[in-house]
Amino acid sequence: xxxxxxxxxxxxxxxxxxxxxxxxxxxxxxxxxxxxxxxxxxxxxxxxxxxxxxxxxxxxxxxxxxxxxxxxxxxxxxxxxxxxxxxxxxxxxxxxxxxxxxxxxxxxxxxxxxxxxxxxxxxxxxxxxxxxxxxxxxxxxxxxxxxxxxxxxxxxxxxxxxxxxxxxxxxxxxxxxxxxxxxxxxxxxxxxxxxxxxxxxxxxxxxxxxxxxxxxxxxxxxxxxxxxxxxxxxxxxxxxxxxxxxxxxxxxxxxxxxxxxxxxxxxxxxxxxxxxxxxxxxxxxxxxxxxxxxxxxxxxxxxxxxxxxxxxxxxxxxxxxxxxxxxxxxxxxxxxxxxxxxxxxxxxxxxxxxxxxxxxxxxxxxxxxxxxxxxxxxxxxxxxxxxxxxxxxxx
Numbered sequence: 126x127x128x129x130x131x132x133x134x135x136x137x138x139x140x141x142x143x144x145x146x147x148x149x150x151x152x153x154x155x156x157x158x159x160x161x162x163x164x165x166x167x168x169x170x171x172x173x174x175x176x177x178x179x180x181x182x183x184x185x186x187x188x189x190x191x192x193x194x195x196x197x198x199x200x201x202x203x204x205x206x207x208x209x210x211x212x213x214x215x216x217x218x219x220x221x222x223x224x225x226x227x228x229x230x231x232x233x234x235x236x237x238x239x240x241x242x243x244x245x246x247x248x249x250x251x252x253x254x255x256x257x258x259x260x261x262x263x264x265x266x267x268x269x270x271x272x273x274x275x276x277x278x279x280x281x282x283x284x285x286x287x288x289x290x291x292x293x294x295x296x297x298x299x300x301x302x303x304x305x306x307x308x309x310x311x312x313x314x315x316x317x318x319x320x321x322x323x324x325x326x327x328x329x330x331x332x333x334x335x336x337x338x339x340x341x342x343x344x345x346x347x348x349x350x351x352x353x354x355x356x357x358x359x360x361x362x363x364x365x366x367x368x369x370x371x372x373x374x375x376x377x378x379x380x381x382x383x384x385x386x387x388x389x390x391x392x393x394x395x396x397x398x399x400x401x402x403x404x405x406x407x408x409x410x411x412x413x414x415x416x417x418x419x420x421x422x423x424x425x426x427x428x429x430x431x432x433x434x435x436x437x438x439x440x441x442x443x444x445x446x447x448x449x450x451x452x453x454x455x456x457x458x459x460x461x462x463x464x465x466x467x468x469x470x471x472x473x474x475x476x477x478x479x480x481x482x483x484x485x486x487x488x489x490x491x492x493x494x495x496x497x498x499x500x501x502x503x504x505x506x507x508x509x510x511x512x513x514x515x516x517x518x519x520x
Contacts, residue, residue: 339364348371
């Protein structure tokens with residue numbers, strides 16, 4: 126390529142080249158030595174080392190929290206064919222790996238080679254989220270690729286996350302194409318599930334806990350109590366109820382609990398709900414001498430920064446202690462986190478202290494991670510976010 130035809134680009138500092146050339150997709154402000162004049166937010170740029178050699182291409186937003194987001198480690202054009210190939214590869218990666226449901230994550234951002242794009246499919250409806258200036262700039266191409274490759278009859282957008290504000294973008298939500306139903310319907314095993322696409326959290330439903338819902342369902346016993354802490358719309362509770370357990374779902378989101386009550390009626394099962402602060406409600410249940418055969422403690426993302434980890438571990442300890450006191454000997458507790466900064470070792474530490482304070486011991490039965498439609502790439506540590514411990518209370 127001649128100097129005259131050189132593409133707009135950014136130059137990395139020497140210390141960042143090996144990491145980013147090694148397929149790490151994020152370039153932070155301290156990694157950038159210089160950028161060419163006139164580069165605008167979200168523009169696709171060549172990414173160069175200090176020697177001028179191009180190591181790949183990516184979106185660049187000089188005002189963004191993460192200025193550089195790598196798309197490719199070749200010189201390929203970022204056009205409709207590029208986006209179609211990424212969607213096609215994502216679908217192929219999932220083929221045959223997701224069973225018993227018509228809902229799955231189609232695109233998992235950097236782990237599928239499209240930083241900033243989340244796409245979830247529910248039956249014939251697609252929920253899409255654009256998180257950065259680069260994908261916002263190419264939204265029409267990406268949406269066309271998704272429509273052509275998935276064949277989804279309709280789609281809606283839920284680009285209303287705080288991450289967009291940090292990118293200098295307005296929040297967006299609404300229909301994208303087709304006749305988006307006011308109530309989206311899909312199935313998970315023998316349950317029929319629903320949500321209102323523009324009212325629910327994120328793109329509509331937490332698909333990443335699918336495997337754990339099935340795991341807990343396999344462990345409950347008919348007639349025993351099941352405790353679902355931070356239940357949201359109660360996917361764990363519905364599965365447990367279908368297996369014959371008597372769930373109690375705790376959450377402070379009244380609207381979500383209302384959705385759960387309706388879902389339970391429509392699926393012909395019974396779920397008890399308790400509104401309020403999780404730890405306070407657990408204390409009240411313990412004072413009432415309630416007992417349970419299995420439980421889930423699955424709080425929202427409490428650690429959004431490294432500095433939040435100690436406080437978050439204390440919440441896990443306090444919650445797990447209360448649950449373990451109410452769990453029958455031999456009962457199971459799933460402790461789960463969707464926070465990237467909370468690792469398995471943090472969960473183990475919190476659970477160990479909780480068991481000691483509860484005056485019992487517990488076996489670590491297994492550690493689980495996110496399902497196959499939420500891929501984890503070695504080169505993207507941030508793509509591993511969901512970690513769960515399954516504990517069995519000792520007699």
